[in-house]
Every structure is written in C-alpha cells, then in structure tokens.
Amino acid sequence: MATNHFTHTDYFSASLTRYADLAHLRTNTSSAIFSVYTAGVSIECMFRAYITKYTKEFDAKHDLEKLFIKSLLGSKFDIKQKEQLTIAVKKANQIWANDMRYASEKRMKRLIAHKNIRAGLHDVNKYIERYFKEIFEATDLIIAKGHEKWT
Secondary structure, three states: OOOOOOOHHHHHHHHHHHHHHHHHHOOOHHHHHHHHHHHHHHHHHHHHHHHHHHOOOOOOOOOHHHHHHHHOHHHHOOHHHHHHHHHHHHHHHHHOOHHHHHOOHHHHHHHHHHHHHHOOOOOHHHHHHHHHHHHHHHHHHHHHHHHHHOO
C-alpha cells in the first residue's frame, strides 16, 4: 500500500470528523469499544495535525503522551491549562491503545474486569462506566483545546 502524505489540515479535519463520529457512537452502548477507539484516534489526529504543521517528520507510533509532547500543543497554554491537558492526555493514554480496533467487546470487558479486580472494585459495570467517562472527558478537553489554538 502506498504511503499517503497527509497535511496538517488533513489531520485536523480528520480529528474533528472522528470527534463527530464519536458523538454518534457514544449514544449507542453496543458501540462502546469502538467509541473508545474512535476517541483515541481523534486525539491522535489532533496531535498529528500540530506535529505536521511544524515539521515534516512522521512517527508511526501511537503513544498519545509522546505525540502530545511532540505536538507542542501544551506550549500554547498557560501553566494551569497545560497541566489540565497533560492530565487528560495521561488518562487517555492509559485507556486507549491503537490495537483496540482488533479487540472484541468480550475481550475488552475481560481486560476491564481484570483492572477492576486489581483496583479492588466489586461492581464491574460501575468501573466500565467510569472507564468510558474518563476517556470521553479527556477527549472533549483535548479536542476543544486543540481546536481553540488552531490557526
């Protein structure tokens, strides 16, 4: 497959498109895993938009924390806002992985249940709700801040 050379505006547009897709997916509980995956993709695209805006370097890794640093997005905000963004990125990076696209609902629930047991929580459904809420809140913040500083 030929490598596509996406521009910073391509990535920015893709980020907003995936974010719009996420809004729809979040309304359907049977799309829970795909909605988490889509959340991470929208974040990754936002960071790649900033990275490719400033450099031609392309890193195929999918580590959201490293992409955030490389994007320089945090440098566009004051210390408090940068801290909020950093916390959101760390949370999203703990939950999201690019290989989630290969996971079935059953496998994801099993992985979440294992985390639930390690955390000492007894209500798996409550943990799953918290897990999804955390990545969606992180995504909302990251996309809003990325959009705010885009020129």
